[in-house]
Amino acid sequence: MKRRQLLQTLAATPALLPAQQTNPSPDENVVLAVVSPESAGLAVRRFFTPEQFATLQTLADLIAPSIDGRPGAKDAEAAVFLDFLLAKSPRDRQVLYQRGLDTLNRTARTRHQKAFAELAPTEANALLVPLKVKWTYAAPTEPVAAFLRAAKVDIIRATTNSRAVAEANIAGRRRATGLNPYWQVIE
Amino acid sequence: MPTFNHDVVIIGSGASGGMAAYILAQAGVKCLMLEAGPMIDFNRHRSMKAVYDLPFRGFGEPGRFPHITQASEFDANLWIDEKKNPYSHPESDPYYWVRIRLLGGKTLRWGRAAWRLSDYEFKGKDHDGWGENWPLTLADLAPFYDRVEPLFRVSGRNEGWPQLPDGKLLADDSTESLSMDRFLASAKKLGVPTTKPRRATGTLASSVNLLLPAAQATGNLTIVPNAIVREIGVDPKTGLVNAVHYIDRRSKREYTVPAKTLLLGASTLESTRLLLNSRSRQYPTGLANSSGVLGHYLFDQFYVKNTVTAIVPEARGGKGPRNLMGGAGYVPRFTNLKPGKPKKNYLRGWAWDFGSGGTPAPELFPQWGDELARTMADVQGAGFSMTTMGESLPRFEHKLTIHPTLRDEWGIPAPHIEQRYTDNEHNMAKDAMETGVALCEGAGFEVLAAHSQMVPPGESIHELGTCRMGADATKSVLNSFNQAHGVKNLFVLDGSAFPSGGVQNPTLTILALTVRASEYLLAQKKQGKL
Numbered sequence: 001m002k003r004r005q006l007l008q009t010l011a012a013t014p015a016l017l018p019a020q021q022t023n024p025s026p027d028e029n030v031v032l033a034v035v036s037p038e039s040a041g042l043a044v045r046r047f048f049t050p051e052q053f054a055t056l057q058t059l060a061d062l063i064a065p066s067i068d069g070r071p072g073a074k075d076a077e078a079a080v081f082l083d084f085l086l087a088k089s090p091r092d093r094q095v096l097y098q099r100g101l102d103t104l105n106r107t108a109r110t111r112h113q114k115a116f117a118e119l120a121p122t123e124a125n126a127l128l129v130p131l132k133v134k135w136t137y138a139a140p141t142e143p144v145a146a147f148l149r150a151a152k153v154d155i156i157r158a159t160t161n162s163r164a165v166a167e168a169n170i171a172g173r174r175r176a177t178g179l180n181p182y183w184q185v186i187e
Numbered sequence: 188m189p190t191f192n193h194d195v196v197i198i199g200s201g202a203s204g205g206m207a208a209y210i211l212a213q214a215g216v217k218c219l220m221l222e223a224g225p226m227i228d229f230n231r232h233r234s235m236k237a238v239y240d241l242p243f244r245g246f247g248e249p250g251r252f253p254h255i256t257q258a259s260e261f262d263a264n265l266w267i268d269e270k271k272n273p274y275s276h277p278e279s280d281p282y283y284w285v286r287i288r289l290l291g292g293k294t295l296r297w298g299r300a301a302w303r304l305s306d307y308e309f310k311g312k313d314h315d316g317w318g319e320n321w322p323l324t325l326a327d328l329a330p331f332y333d334r335v336e337p338l339f340r341v342s343g344r345n346e347g348w349p350q351l352p353d354g355k356l357l358a359d360d361s362t363e364s365l366s367m368d369r370f371l372a373s374a375k376k377l378g379v380p381t382t383k384p385r386r387a388t389g390t391l392a393s394s395v396n397l398l399l400p401a402a403q404a405t406g407n408l409t410i411v412p413n414a415i416v417r418e419i420g421v422d423p424k425t426g427l428v429n430a431v432h433y434i435d436r437r438s439k440r441e442y443t444v445p446a447k448t449l450l451l452g453a454s455t456l457e458s459t460r461l462l463l464n465s466r467s468r469q470y471p472t473g474l475a476n477s478s479g480v481l482g483h484y485l486f487d488q489f490y491v492k493n494t495v496t497a498i499v500p501e502a503r504g505g506k507g508p509r510n511l512m513g514g515a516g517y518v519p520r521f522t523n524l525k526p527g528k529p530k531k532n533y534l535r536g537w538a539w540d541f542g543s544g545g546t547p548a549p550e551l552f553p554q555w556g557d558e559l560a561r562t563m564a565d566v567q568g569a570g571f572s573m574t575t576m577g578e579s580l581p582r583f584e585h586k587l588t589i590h591p592t593l594r595d596e597w598g599i600p601a602p603h604i605e606q607r608y609t610d611n612e613h614n615m616a617k618d619a620m621e622t623g624v625a626l627c628e629g630a631g632f633e634v635l636a637a638h639s640q641m642v643p644p645g646e647s648i649h650e651l652g653t654c655r656m657g658a659d660a661t662k663s664v665l666n667s668f669n670q671a672h673g674v675k676n677l678f679v680l681d682g683s684a685f686p687s688g689g690v691q692n693p694t695l696t697i698l699a700l701t702v703r704a705s706e707y708l709l710a711q712k713k714q715g716k717l
Contacts, residue, residue: 036240063555081244089249125556132553137638153550157246163239178238178245183264186225186232186289187437 039163043080047087047094052101053079054117056151059104062124063152064159070172076162078155085154093150100147189444193219193409194712196431196446198416198461201292202694203452203680203701205394205402206335210705212402216712219444221414221433223453224288227295227395236261254283256646257296265289265296271596275603282604283646284456290412291395292454293648294694299387300540301341302691303332303352307524311687314526317534318581319686322658322667325352331699339392341695343385351382351519351691359383365507366499366543366571366630367514373629374518379622384515384540413437417599419449419465419474419677426469427676434597448676448708448717452701455682456485456587459653460602462679463589475654475671475679481664482588484581484652485604488690489612489641491575494539495623496547497632502569512568515542520578520690522618533614537577538690539623545570551636571632575619576690579612579644581652606644616641649693654683669704676717678704 024030048056057079066072073079086097104127108116112123119127130145131152140146159165161178169177195211197204200222208218238245238260247260251269258266267286276282287293307314309321309328329352336355344360345353361383363371374381402408413436420430420443428449434441451458459482463473473481501507520536523529547570552562585606593601616639624637657663660672669684671677680701682693711717 038239063559065556065560067557067560085243085246085249093249128555131555134553135551135636137640149550152555154246156549158244161238161244161246163237166237166239179235180238180259180261181233182236182241182261184232184234185264186227 043077043084045080045083047083048098048101051105051115051117052098053083054115055101055105056082056097058117058119058124059101059128059151060155060159062121062128063155069168071159071162071164071168073155073159075164076159077164078158078162081158081162082154085158096143096147096150100144100151103144103147191445193217193447195219195448195450195708196221196444197450197452198431199223199292199452199454199458199681200290200399200410201294201394201452201454201681202297202697204450205291205294205398205452206698206701207450207452207678207680207705208402208408209398210702211709212405212407214709215405216407216709218402218408220408220410221416221431221444222290222292222410222412223415223436223457224290224292224412225436226412227289227291232264254281254645255285256283256642257285257648262296272601273593273595274601275590275593277605280605280607281643282606283643284604284650285645285648286454286457290410291393291399294393295391295395297393297694298692299339299392300692301336301339301343301354301385301387301695302519303354304328304689304691304696305350305352307350307520308687308689308691311535311689315523315529315534319655319657319662321686322656322663327667328696328699328703331702332695334702335695335698338397339387339695339698340389341385342383342388344383346380346382348380348519350521350524354385356385357388361514362510364513364543365511366502366632367516369630370541370543370571370626370632371516373626376629377622377626378521379518379626380521381516381518384517414442415597415599416453416461417441417464417597419461420446421465421467421469421474421674423468427674428474434599436597439597446676448678448712450678450680450705450708452680455650455653456602456604458679458681458683459587460589460600462654463587463602464600475664475674475677477673478661478663480583480655480662482653483583483586484655484686485585485587485606485650486579486581486652486688487606487644488647488649488688488692489575489577489579489608489616489644490647491577491616491619491639491641493572493636494575494616494620494638495573495627495634496551496636497571497627497634498547498566498569499543499571499632500569503565505567512544514544515540517541531614531618533611533618534580535578535611535615536690537575537615537619539573539575539619541571541573543571544568545572547572547635571627573623573627575616575623575639576647576692577612577615577619577641578688578690579608581655581687582609585652587653604645608641608644612641613639649682649688651682651685651688651693654679655686656684657686668707669700670707675711678708680704 060073060078064073105116194217197220241260252258312320342357342359414433416433418432422429465474518539522536589600590603620639654664656665
C-alpha cells in the first residue's frame with residue numbers, strides 16, 4: 001500500500017499526464033499534478049563559503065558514499081540541502097559547522113598542502129579519526145569531534161530522506177520508506 | 188443571544204475533560220466544554236506525504252520547537268506554537284513543557300500505556316516516610332479503574348503483583364520471540380519481574396473517538412473550540428466560582444459565561460496557571476490557594492531514552508530463525524518494596540519499557556562510509572533497547588509561578604517553571620543503567636551503548652502535581668474527590684491533582700479519578716449540596 005502510494009507520488013509529474021481528451025465541465029473540481037520547488041530548479045546556496053562548501057561536499061561523500069549503485073550523499077545533494085538547513089539554524093549550530101569545516105580544511109593544508117576537497121580518499125579519511133571514538137551520550141568536547149559527530153548524523157539523514165534514495169528504493173523494489181501521515185496547519 | 192442553560196462548565200477536552208463530559212452528559216447534566224484549541228478533522232487535515240517533499244526533508248524547521256523533541260516535520264502542526272505560548276524557566280534548569288492545543292488535547296498523541304497506581308504510591312509516606320499520602324487508597328479507586336480499562340480496551344497480562352495492580356484487561360497471551368525469551372530468562376535469574384506491555388488498543392484511543400462522541404450523542408454537551416480561558420470569576424459574597432472569562436483564539440474577542448459548577452481539566456500546568464491567574468479580593472494569591480501550596484510540588488517521571496541499546500548477535504545479517512526478533516515488555520518498579528529504610532542509595536524506584544527488533548541508530552557505531560553502510564545492513568532489525576522511567580520526588584521548591592511580565596499572544600500572564608532532578612533521581616538512573624546492562628549481557632546480547640542521562644524535566648509529558656489533593660486542607664488544594672478545599676463548586680481533574688506519581692504512566696489514573704469525581708459531583712447535586 002505504502003509503496004503504491006509512493007509510486008503515485010513519484011509519477012505525479014505533468015509530463016506523464018495523459019492528454020486531455022475532452023474539455024472538462026466548467027463545474028468540475030479538478031486536481032492538477034504538481035511538483036515541489038526542489039524538483040523544478042537548482043537550489044541557490046546561501047550559507048557556506050565556497051571553500052567550506054567544497055569541504056562539506058567531500059566530507060558528505062566520505063560519510064555516505066554511493067554503494068552498489070545505491071545513491072549516496074552526492075546523488076542526494078546532501079551538502080546543498082545542509083547549506084539551506086544551516087542558513088536557518090540557530091547560531092551555535094552554524095558556528096559548530098563553520099569552525100569544524102574550517103578546521104578540517106586547515107588541517108588538510110598543514111598536513112598535505114592541499115585543501116580538504118583535493119585530498120585523496122585515504123588522506124581525507126585519516127582526518128576523520130575522531131569519529132572512531134566510542135559513542136557517549138554527551139557530545140565530544142573537542143570541537144572537530146563534536147562537528148564530525150553532528151555532521152555524520154545530518155549527512156546520513158539528508159541522504160536517506162532524499163528523493164534520490166526514495167526513487168532508488170522503488171526501482172530496486174525495496175520497501176518504500178519515508179511516507180507518513182502529514183498534518184496540515186489546523187485553523 | 189446565547190442561552191445559558193448548562194449545569195457545568197468543563198475547561199479542556201483531553202483525558203479529564205473528555206471523561207467528565209462522558210460521565211456527566213450521559214447522566215443528564217448539561218455541559219459546556221471550552222477548548223483552547225481548534226477542532227481537528229482527520230480527513231481534512233491529514234494526508235500522506237513523502238519525506239523528501241517536506242520543506243526540510245524531515246529535519247523540521249530549525250528552532251521552531253526549542254522544547255518539543257517529540258515534534259517531527261510530519262506532525263509539527265499538531266504541537267503548540269511555542270512563540271505564541273511562551274513560558275520561562277531558570278537558565279540553568281531547562282524545563283521542556285510539551286503541549287497540544289487541539290480538541291482532544293494530548294490524548295491525540297499519548298503512548299496509550301495504561302498502568303494502575305498501587306498503594307506504594309497512594310500510601311507512599313506510610314511506606315518510606317517521604318512526601319504525603321494520597322487521601323484515598325487503591326481500594327477506593329479500583330472500581331473506577333475497572334470501568335475505564337474496558338472503555339479504552341486495555342490489553343496486558345495480570346500478574347498479581349502489589350506494585351502493579353491487576354486490571355480488567357484484554358488478555359495478552361501472545362508468544363514471545365526467542366530473543367525476548369532470553370531476556371526474560373536473564374531478568375528472572377536476577378530477580379527482576381517482567382510482564383507484557385499494558386496499553387489501550389487501537390491506533391488513536393483518544394478523547395475525540397472514545398469519550399466525546401458518546402457525550403455529544405446525549406444532546407447534553409456543547410463544545411466550544413478556540414476558547415482560551417483567561418480567568419475564573421468568583422462571587423464576592425460566597426467565594427464560589429460564578430463565571431469563566433475566555434478569549435476567542437482567532438479574533439481575540441473576549442467573552443464571559445456563567446458557571447454554576449466548574450470542572451478544570453486544562454492539563455497539569457495550564458490548570459494551575461489559570462488558578463494562579465484568577466486572583467481576587469477573596470483569593471489574592473490565586474483561586475483555591477488558601478493553603479499556599481498551589482503551584483508547588485511539581486514533579487514528573489524522568490526518562491532515560493534508550494538507556495541500553497544492544498544487538499542480538501544471532502540476528503546479524505538477517506540470519507537466525509524467523510521468530511528470533513520482535514516483541515516488547517515492561518519491568519515494573521521492583522526496588523525498595525520492603526517498608527522502611529531503602530536498600531538502595533535512593534528512595535522508590537524505576538520501570539523499563541523494552542523492545543526487540545529495531546535497528547540501532549548509525550551514530551552509535553564509530554564508523555562511516557562503506558564500513559558503516561555494511562554494519563547498518565548487518566544489524567538491521569537486530570536491535571534490543573530499554574528505556575527507563577523513574578519516579579521523581581515532589582518537592583515544595585519545584586513549582587510553577589506566574590511570570591511578572593511575560594504574556595502569551597492573548598495577553599495572558601505566562602508561567603515560570605522550576606524543576607530539576609536531584610541526587611535521588613540521578614542515583615536511580617545510574618542503577619537502572621547498570622542493571623539493564625547486566626540483564627542484556629545475561630541474555631547474551633552485545634551491549635552497544637549505555638547511558639544514564641535523563642531528558643530534561645517535562646519532556647516525558649508526565650508533568651504532575653501543583654494542585655495536589657490531600658486530607659489536610661492546610662497542605663493541599665483539593666480533597667479526595669478533586670474538589671477544591673473551600674470552593675465547593677470547583678473541581679480540578681487533571682494530573683495537577685496528584686500528590687505523587689510512581690513510575691506508571693498517569694493517564695489511566697487521571698481517567699479513573701475523573702469518573703470518581705464526576706459521580707461524586709452527581710451525588711452532591713442530587714443531595715442539593717451543589
